[in-house]
Amino acid sequence: MAPLACVRCDAPGAPGALGCACGGLLEVRPAAPALEGEALRALFAARRASRAPEDRSGVWRYRELVAPDLPVEAIVARGEGNTGLYPAPRLAAWVGLDRGALWLKHEGENPTGSFKDRGMCVGVSAALREGARVLACASTGNTSASLASYAALAGAPCVVFVPEGKVALGKLAQTVAYGARVLAVRGSFDTAMTLVDEAARAYGLGLLNSINPWRIEGQKAIALEVLDDLGWSPPDWVVLPSGNLGNISALGKGLREARQAGLIDRLPRIAGVQAAGAAPFARYMRDPRGDLVPEPRPETVATAIRIGAPRSWEKARREVQALDGGVLAVSDAELLAAKAEIDRAGVGCEPASAASVAGLKRLVAEGRVARDARVVAILTGHLLKDPETTVELHRERGQVVVDGTLEAIGAALAGLI
Ligand SMILES: *Cc1c(COP(=O)(O)O)cnc(C)c1O
Numbered sequence: 001m002a003p004l005a006c007v008r009c010d011a012p013g014a015p016g017a018l019g020c021a022c023g024g025l026l027e028v029r030p031a032a033p034a035l036e037g038e039a040l041r042a043l044f045a046a047r048r049a050s051r052a053p054e055d056r057s058g059v060w061r062y063r064e065l066v067a068p069d070l071p072v073e074a075i076v077a078r079g080e081g082n083t084g085l086y087p088a089p090r091l092a093a094w095v096g097l098d099r100g101a102l103w104l105k106h107e108g109e110n111p112t113g114s115f116k117d118r119g120m121c122v123g124v125s126a127a128l129r130e131g132a133r134v135l136a137c138a139s140t141g142n143t144s145a146s147l148a149s150y151a152a153l154a155g156a157p158c159v160v161f162v163p164e165g166k167v168a169l170g171k172l173a174q175t176v177a178y179g180a181r182v183l184a185v186r187g188s189f190d191t192a193m194t195l196v197d198e199a200a201r202a203y204g205l206g207l208l209n210s211i212n213p214w215r216i217e218g219q220k221a222i223a224l225e226v227l228d229d230l231g232w233s234p235p236d237w238v239v240l241p242s243g244n245l246g247n248i249s250a251l252g253k254g255l256r257e258a259r260q261a262g263l264i265d266r267l268p269r270i271a272g273v274q275a276a277g278a279a280p281f282a283r284y285m286r287d288p289r290g291d292l293v294p295e296p297r298p299e300t301v302a303t304a305i306r307i308g309a310p311r312s313w314e315k316a317r318r319e320v321q322a323l324d325g326g327v328l329a330v331s332d333a334e335l336l337a338a339k340a341e342i343d344r345a346g347v348g349c350e351p352a353s354a355a356s357v358a359g360l361k362r363l364v365a366e367g368r369v370a371r372d373a374r375v376v377a378i379l380t381g382h383l384l385k386d387p388e389t390t391v392e393l394h395r396e397r398g399q400v401v402v403d404g405t406l407e408a409i410g411a412a413l414a415g416l417i
Pocket residue numbers: 114115116142143210241242243244245246247248304305350352353380381
């Protein structure tokens with residue numbers, strides 16, 4: 001497997017280690033791939049015609065850049081990736097891109113309904129290869145749903161730590177259905193994250209949060225697949241919601257490595273969007289010196305990004321700076337207004353995902369994204385993850401109760417026909 005090194009002090013990391021003695025996170029430092037440029041693009045394209053699971057997967061298809069040293073028989077895959085990239089002209093107009101273009105990359109179309117599957121298939125494959133027996137994570141819901149699925153697929157037991165009463169219904173349903181042992185921790189996600197980290201060290205659990213460097217390697221495939229979808233013609237911006245900051249770290253690393261491998265000839269810019277009540281990174285990046293100061297009481301309707309002490313802030317800072325990017329925060333009202341538009345476009349997403357479009361609208365209004373820009377907004381999770389917030393949001397346009405008569409139906413159709 002490719003070597004691990006500390007992002008803070010460059011010290012080498014042992015395989016399976018959770019972090020560096022200095023407190024920094026570890027990252028994978030891959031060797032340059034044997035193939036480059038057109039040869040690599042042709043290999044990826046050829047795999048689309050294959051029936052082998054490792055070729056059909058929208059993560060493992062790019063394995064030269066994801067986990068090149070992992071033997072194919074160690075791969076756990078269930079067709080992750082291959083998510084839709086939807087042109088969204090009405091939404092483009094809504095956010096103010098009147099001469100540009102907007103695409104929605106719907107990562108909610110992954111097997112368990114969120115982008116987490118891209119990192120999880122690689123994280124679980126690597127952890128089991130390195131000898132982990134019991135897998136674990138802390139989660140606001142999507143990581144646990146994903147880990148529970150991949151652990152079950154691989155026949156490994158798993159335990160998940162979730163903040164009690166703060167997990168959206170769809171995510172909890174998946175996690176218990178796939179057979180994880182669910183520990184509902186009294187406290188926030190941040191409490192659960194600290195505990196699972198300690199428990200992993202104390203009891204030798206394989207930790208599958210995004211501080212696991214192999215999660216990041218898998219999530220890089222979002223960048224590769226977006227570029228592939230666009231015929232390797234990079235957009236001007238990629239915008240995504242940000243909580244624990246693993247995904248923006250992976251996006252930046254994936255884009256940079258795609259350029260190093262000659263897959264693209266210029267880099268898009270990236271923007272991370274936080275919820276205003278859980279925005280320690282947006283605050284920090286206004287003057288990024290010293291350490292990030294956590295938000296002690298994170299609060300937002302977008303439970304997937306309700307995180308006060310994001311663990312990957314150093315990696316995220318490096319990527320935002322390397323890609324000339326931006327970080328901002330939007331209110332819950334802005335986020336829900338964007339969700340309503342995404343839903344009515346026929347695409348739909350869970351609340352946190354809408355932060356990308358809400359943030360883009362703000363970036364265009366402030367002139368930071370040009371009106372003729374080509375932009376990809378990443379939708380991180382599926383509409384059905386949080387049915388309760390969605391029904392509440394669309395309540396006034398929702399269902400009408402009618403008597404079982406044709407006259408009643410006729411009255412209810414007023415204005416439609
Ligand atoms: C995990 C998640 C996020 C946040 O991603 P980070 O890597 O924690 O920044 C955003 N949206 C959804 C739906 C998620 O599940």
